[in-house]
Structures are given as C-alpha cells and as structure tokens.
Amino acid sequence: MTATATLTRHAPDNADSRVVDWVDSIAELTQPDRIVWCDGSAAERQRLLDEAVAAGTLIRLNPEKRPNSYLARSNPSDVARVESRTFICSEREDDAGPTNNWAAPAEMRVTLTGLFRGAMRGRTMYVMPFSMGPVGSPLARLGVQVTDSPYVVLSTGTMTRMGADALAQIGPRTEWVPAVHSVGAPLQPGDADVAWPCNETKYIVHYPETREIWSYGSAYGGNAILAKKAFALRIASKIGEQEGWLAAHMLLLKVTNPSGRAFHVAAGFPSACGKTNFAMLKPSMPGWTVETIGDDIAWMAPGPDGRLRAINPEAGFFGVAPGTGHSTNPTAIATVQSDTIFTNVALTDDGDVWWEGLTEETPSHLVDWLGRDWTPDSEAPAAHPNSRFTVSADLCPSIADTWDDPAGVPIDAVIFGGRRATNVPLVAQARSWEHGVYIGATLASERTAAAEGTLGELRRDPFAMLPFSGTHMADHWQHWLTVGERLGRSGQAPLIFQVNWFRRGEDGRFLWPGFSENSRALAWMTERIEGRADAVDSPFGLVPVDGAIDYAAAGVSREDWDALFAIEPEALSAEADDTDVFLARMGAKVPAAVMRQHAEFRARL
C-alpha cells in the first residue's frame, strides 16, 4: 500500500466511493504529504486561521477594531484574474468560440499532468465538497475541489456552502463537478515556505464536456476559488445551455416601493463596474428599500409558474475594497466590521485595515499592500486597486430573508451595464427581449483592475461574460433568445434595461453621482414594469421623459442631465462601425435576431 492510499482512509465514512477514488487519483498524481477532508465546521475554520497566522499567510487584525478578521498580502504578481491563462478546452474549438483561449483537451491534459505531477509535495491537500446554491435546492449543484492552499480553503468556506452537508448530498448517481487546484509550489524536505506560494506559470483550465476544472499556479480568488468563476459561470454556462437555464455574471436584488410592492432585479456589469455596490444600494429616495440577494452570480431558470426564477449560488461576497466607504457603500462597510479576510489592502498603525476611499481623511502612516511603509506622499496607492474583502453573505445587514430561498426569486427586470465615459445613456429600456439581447451582446466597458490588462481601454464584454463564458459567445446569445421566447410564451419575460453610472463630462468628471442616487434609475425601471412611467424612443431604446426622474434632487444640473442622454451621431456611428467588426469576429453563429437589431440601431441613428 502506498503512503497516499493510507492517507485517503481518512475520508469520512459516508463519502461516495467515486469521490474517494477521484481524491485518491489526484493524490497519486500530486503527492501531498497529508490529506484533510474539510467538514466546514467553525472549529476547523479556526484551526486553519490559526495555522495561517502562524505561517505568516494571514495577519490577525486588532480584535478591538476588527474582530475575527485577517489581512493577506499576496505575491505582488498574483493580484487578479489571468484571462490570458484561462482556457476553455472543449472537444471542438468552435464550441469555445473566438473570445476564449482554446487548446485541444488531450494536449492540455498532457501539459497539466506534467505540471501537477508532484505539485503538492510537502503540502497538505484539502478536500472541499461544496454546494452552489442552498443545499438541496432544485437549482443547486454540487462540486468537490481539492487544493493545497489553506487561504483557498478559508475563502471557499466563506464563498460556498462547504463541508459535510454538501458531501452528504453526493450519492452514487449525483452529478458533481471535480476541481483540482494547486499553487504549484512543492516543498522539498527542509524547505521554508513563503507567505503566499504561487508559480509564475499559471493555467486556469475548463473541460466543458466532462465538466472538470484544473487550476495551477495562482491563489488569487478568481483563479483559485473554483466554485465561483470556473464552476458557477464557465462550467455552469455550458450546463445551462444544455438544460435550458441561464448562468449569469449578475447581482440579484429586491427593491420595494413606497406602496410595498416588491420587484426582483438581476443586473450584469463587468468586474469592478458596480455590482456589489448596486446589490447593497441604500436608496436616496424616501420610502424605498433595497435588499441584497447576491452580488456577482445568478443562476436563473424558467420556473413551474412560467416566470424566470433566480438563486445566488454563492454564500459570501468577494468584494472590491477601494472606493468602498461610508458615503458610497455603508452597507458593505457594516458587513466587513468583523469576520472578514482582506487581501492586499493597507494596514493601519493600530492594526486595522485601510484603502483608498474608505475614509475622507488619509491616515498619516500605513503599511501598504506590499508591506512597505506608506505616507500620503507615497506615489503608489496604499491598497492594490483590486484589493478585496471576503465575507459571509449572512453578515450583510441588507441581506433579504429570501436570499437563500431554495425556490429562488421571480425576476421582473434584467439590467446590463458597464463603464462608459461616452455614448451610453444613464438608463434605457430595451424595446423587446430581442433588443435586450442585442444590448447585452454588444455591451462594452472600460477595463478595470479586476484582471490583467490596460486600465481604461474600451473593450467588448458581451453579457459581462467575456472572461466567464464556457461556450461560444454567439451560442450564449442564442441561448438567451431561446429562453426569452419560452418566457414570452407565458407572457412573463422580464423587461430588459441598460444603465451607465460612469458617463463623463468634457472636464472628465462623472456626470452622475452614482451609488445611492442610482435608486432613481431603479425606481423608474420599476415604474416601467408597473406601466406608470412614460418613456420616449431613442437609438438606445426607451428613455425617461422629462420629469420622470428627479435629477435635481440628486444634485444634478439640467445641463449634466441632458449630457447624460446626449446623442452624438458621429461617435455613435463610429460605435456602430466597431460593432460591425465585433459581430464579424463572432462569426457565422451570430443569431439573425442580433444582426436584425444591429441594422435597426443603425437605421435609428
């Protein structure tokens, strides 16, 4: 009997034999020193936290300032998702489409087997069974991730329902997604470890047909918490296409108007474009309330009643820290008061955290995300622009009591948005589901720090899914059209809208105050659903009539309001030309409906 086989006997008695065999085979390949099956208990979490502090991976924050909270500083090269190292390895290249990196699965398996051989030597392999969605919900799905990173175990423990309850769901006929993760930094006997092990070589690989995930070389959330982007978006978008449901990069919220009527909204914005903030919105309008259901991912399926029903498959928030402050997002500030892991933010002299935008006053001395002394004179920001907080959803004061309803919530509106300095109006309603799919398909946004790449550069990010689609992007569009037709037959398709909080004036400042004032656009959308608000047609769709939104109450001048909806024919026609190029690049699979909508957009200019 090999040493590895001895170790796997620590599997819980009720573990399905396929899971045990799979864990065994990964251990055989990666050669960890130890195997730990995670039960998801509080005691296990505390033990891992204590070990991570002892190892230097986590810094315990001052418990009087920030109870049960920790700071992690990553390797400076491991701070964001690596889209250039992310692969969709479908059998046929055409099923991955022009927006994904592709490699033949057989070749990729050879490459990865080479990299993973012995990759966990000197380390512990943790086995994490998890459920995406409330355990036992008809919309939930199961997975098992192995990892050699305690930081990834702690993060997964917050972001998913991880542990014994999920394992108990896996029987001989249950489908579960296997996910293998290694930081790619084996230790030889006597080697000292580093605080944040990782490897310069990185691979984030998905096999959509066999529903497997392999990730190597990074411990950054989006690359390593495989339940999240890899499973709940990339693999799930493939499963959803096969089974008739939608995996979307969307927040979910519940908004209630002053007469007590509630609406549920799903909104897709690219990474670092305002999902978490919108999900936790504190309306500036009296009498309105917003409650949070999810902040990043929605799984939506036509329900037995013919309506689109959505769950948040996650259990926590992996939020952008910079820009999150008392005035912009007090709800997030309250959420991270305790029991939070912060990554790559700055450390204050009294053992608390700080980042740009947290307070109006900048502390006179900090230790920056790289561990260096920092003062307001320092040139670089104290917190990395993509620094993050990881916290449980149930600590969020605005969490809806239906957030983990196994049946999901009925969706009334779908919103698309991005960061657009020009062209795109504050808010517009799509004329039809088909027009809405066109808006989603041609969505563009300025690049953010959430992934490697040039900040600010405008790029197409269809459905805010560019980095997250496990299929051909045009197949994704067709799938949305098909689901919309089905919902339309029962007359219950949600309305679709587009928003843009980021339009700028000629002087470069944002024309719209954003944050809590976004409630004014949201309120107008609910009034459209109720048939109470008027709109006028524009090339972008239906926009509010004069007086439908009280911009003055938001502190916006008439001039700026007009600029938020200004149509600049030359710039728009240049954008339409760019859309031609983009659609041509998507190839022959682009649905006729999208081409028809594009022709109509041109005709309306």
Ligand code: GDP
């Ligand atoms: P997510 O990554 O899509 O969840 O985006 P976040 O909600 O974390 O926001 C990303 C960044 O955009 C943060 O720095 C926010 O402060 C900023 N942001 C969010 N909403 C708005 C808004 O309405 N207006 C402006 N100007 N910035 C915003």
Ligand code: PGA
């Ligand atoms: P975000 O999530 O959308 O909140 O930025 C992380 C990501 O998309 O990488």
Ligand code: MN
């Ligand atoms: Mn995201």
Ligand code: MN
């Ligand atoms: Mn977010």
